[in-house]
Amino acid sequence: MAGHATPGGRRVEGFIDERSDAWAELVALLGRARGRVGRLPVEDALRLGDLYRATAADLARARQRWPGDPVVGELEALVGRARALVYRAPERRTSFVRWLTTGFFRRVRERPGVLLVAALLFWGPTVGMAVWAHGDPATATRVAQVSGLASGAADSANQGGDSRDRGLSTTQSASVGSEIFVNNIRVSFLAVALGLSGGLLTGALLVFNGSVVGVIVGLFVAGGAADVAVSFLAPHGVLELSLVTVAGAAGLRIGSALIAPGLRSRAEALVAEARAAGELVLGVALWLVPTGLVEGFVTPQGLEPAAALAVGLALGGTFWALVWWRGRPEVTPPH
Incomplete structure (x- = not known):
């Protein structure tokens, strides 16, 4: 995610620089999971949950401080993807x-x-x-x-x-x-x-x-x-x-x-x-x-x-x- 020019642009870009590595890691885990947490090793599945919660907190912070900045929309999309995976109901296979x-x-x-x-x-x-x-x-x-x-x-x-x-x-x-x-x-x-x-x-x-x-x-x-x-x-x-x-x-x-x-x-x-x-x-x-x-x-x-x-x-x-x-x-x- 790249920085964007806003009235508080310096702080926005500092926020993005600080958190972008974690967001990139979350994106990578979502790609490896391919829609199912069960495809990830236990350590990665736990890490996925931690990154989801941290990114959700980042989204709340961005909404409060920079509500008009495009980073809010990008974080909303990322959190939405992660939420759908983290809280997906386990499939019950019935014989x-x-x-x-x-x-x-x-x-x-x-x-x-x-x-x-x-x-x-x-x-x-x-x-x-x-x-x-x-x-x-x-x-x-x-x-x-x-x-x-x-x-x-x-x-x-x-x-x-x-x-x-x-x-x-x-x-x-x-x-x-x-x-x-x-x-x-x-x-x-x-x-x-x-x-x-x-x-x-x-x-x-x-x-x-x-x-x-x-x-x-x-x-x-x-x-x-x-x-x-x-x-x-x-x-x-x-x-x-x-x-x-x-x-x-x-x-x-x-x-x-x-x-x-x-x-x-x-x-x-x-x-x-x-x-x-x-x-x-x-x-x-x-x-x-x-x-x-x-x-x-x-x-x-x-x-x-x-x-x-x-x-x-x-x-x-x-x-x-x-x-x-x-x-x-x-x-x-x-x-």
């Missing part, structure tokens, strides 16, 4: 196993309000449309044409058949279950991506797909195939639709960061929530694997409704039990 058994479930549980909103947006239309479709199957069949999935299910539910399959062969029922599974995978990932709309499109997606599921269930029941619906949708559906809800919550978290970042800047909030959403969608993808296995190997067996419901509740119950148990916030011991 994949720990994340899978604990971290993911904490992500699911840490924003219960957003999770509740996602559940209402999805399950509210599901229940409402199921009741409506059961009461007015003719209109519901026409409405179902807006979705290829719902349309196919409506056609299958309305087919005639013997009393055992209630209009659906095992192949047809398994096909409907497979279509719903693939659709829910697509919806889960799309729900997160649409969070960039401020959460509006994520909410619309949840409402739409909840309505589709409701229409399908309502038409099955209206067609006298309630037992078939349970047998071929319940084994994998309870967990599957739970995961859709979690994915929806992930998208809403991104939306909330854009609309209401709180005390954080919008950029900081978006980075934090995008990371959380990424972890959530990865966990959802992994948990979709067992639903696919059940859909592929258990559902086609045509279980009795009670057994099918037991399998579905066991899978879904296990997931939410883990969210409650493993998702508890980490307790920090008092100092």
